[in-house]
Amino acid sequence: MTIFEILTYFSIFIGLYFAIFIFSTFFENRKKIHLKDDKQYDFPLVSLVVPCYNEELNIAKTIQSILNLDYPSDKLDIIVIDDGSNDQTYQKAKEFELEDNRVRVFKKENGGKYTALNLGISKAKANFVATVDADSYLHTLSLRKMMLYFADSSIKATISTVVVDRPKNILEGVQYVEYLMGGFLRKVFSFVGGINVVPGPLAVFRKEVFEKLGAFRRAYQTEDLEIALRMQRANYKIAHAIDAIVYTNGCKTFKELFYQRLRWRQGLIFNFIDYKDLLNLKKHGNLAFLMINSIVGIFLSVVIFLFVAYQTISLIIRQIHFLFLIRWDTLTFSLPKLSWITLNTTPVALLSLVAIICCLIYILLSKIYTLNQEMKYTNIAFYILLFPILNAVWWISTFWSTLIRKEVIWK
Amino acid sequence: MEVNEKKISWVRYLLIFFLTLVIFGSGFYLSNTIVEKKITAISKLQQGLSIDILSIETQFSILTQVPCKNLNESTLAKELYDIALKLSSVGSSLGENNPDYLILKKYYSILEIKHWLLLKKAAKECQMDLVSVAYFYGDKKSCQNCEDQGYILTALREKYPFLRVYSFDYLLPLVPLETIKSIYNLKNNLPVLVINDDVYYGLKSQEELETIFKTYIKLNKLEPTETSTPTTSSTSTKKN
Incomplete structure (x- = not known):
């Protein structure tokens, strides 16, 4: 058996173990996936903080989506923080402030998203603070569904499910599936106390989180990851309202997506290093297991990708060499007759098929439980084909950037 | 909850x-x-x-x-x-x-x-106007050109209906194979091709093989307009 085969089997085993862990946890808690809406529930006042920087194209739609929320209108406190934009963001937000006294707009010098968030929190009137990305649009029921979780006093934060807004190209389609799958997995993680990120597009915190644990930090430009890890260190519970949907703009180009992922992954590496104590299985149990699993998964996915890429490139070179041998006379070749005997039925092939089926089940469950009806089969196919490649390329680039200590800048 | x-x-x-x-x-x-x-x-x-x-x-x-x-x-x-x-x-x-x-x-x-x-x-x-090629190959260690030779023969087999290719593992322990090896006095200089009854050693390109086939088949089967008769490869060894 070659090293490649051993690694492949090991990867499949780890992947399979993880899949069974997810499915069994899901099955065990399937009746708790959604919280029933309680008409009698006394929804509290929520301060929604919207940090923005050069978001003149999106800010109006974002504020409007907050104003359209199916939530008691007198329980909304909307705080827009312009982080030194040099476009019309401030003016556009101000128009809402003039028309609606629930909207307050502040402008400050550019200092990064976390500084804008912290200013917003300091201005918050409510005991609950929702952070909203300025390029995200809230589903009318999202906040309502999230706030229901706070009936449990031990819940310190609730996260939403992020959905890519109307994907128009293949890349956005791939992100659409990825985000939904992420939503499903986070829901399952929430049952075992394993959430390690509070996504920026929409999350609600008890204000006491910031009072007791401190404000948002720069955290390698991934403040949403750091705050989750800080909360986990303090054993604060984070819930996930899987049916609370927030729409966000997907990256439209490979370049845009590449730099976004580079930033996220660099943040993940550095924050995991800063919070390495969370890897203690005895102290942090399931969370530690999930974090270790993701670290092992990252390395295996990169190694397997490199092997497969090497094999594929070798195969292509060999085929080109063969074509030269027959003077590119490709017409001489007829396709071989398909037969079950010639199908690849090695253990690797069969177990890889099981892995693909698991992936499809994740996607199906994501579609069902996020109550999402718009997932296209083409997007699923492109996700399965493209994501492993993109993911590995992003990780390799991240390792390289991290090694040469090049930080991806994002305001 | x-x-x-x-x-x-x-x-x-x-x-x-x-x-x-x-x-x-x-x-x-x-x-x-x-x-x-x-x-x-x-x-x-x-x-x-x-x-x-x-x-x-x-x-x-x-x-x-x-x-x-x-x-x-x-x-x-x-x-x-x-x-x-x-x-x-x-x-x-x-x-x-x-x-x-x-x-x-x-x-x-x-x-x-x-x-x-x-x-x-x-x-x-x-x-019948047929050309038979008995192709003796080895693994990558014993024959670096065998993969190329196999590919060329497959392409030619698809191209020319008169061609029949039989592939044999030179190292396969099989009495009839040993007999054939001994009849044609084959050496372990792979790849070896027995085309009709003539033995050829070493990698043969598509052009070389087409030239060889022309010595066995009417020319119009290959290229209808061509009239000249090409010579066989220098590595050819006629059986007796």
């Missing part, structure tokens, strides 16, 4: 581990079962082909008039190539040195030899 429970349940983790092992093991078991079924299927195909070849041989033996009209040699050749493809797939699954695979391979080689002999007889009795 949802409860975040970080505490690990080791029993649960262990159960998942065993379940993973079961599924993992099932993958291997299923793969093994399918390969066994493939072996059975190929054996049946080979037996069927063996009967077909034997039938034609018998026809040749008992009939005073040679059954040229009803000779379905090309169909048999296609079946032979088809089995080769399936056999190769089983070889990839089981490994080249697997005893079950080696038995199938030996049986296949015998069928090839039978078909080769039949073809020669048919070509002679029925005046």
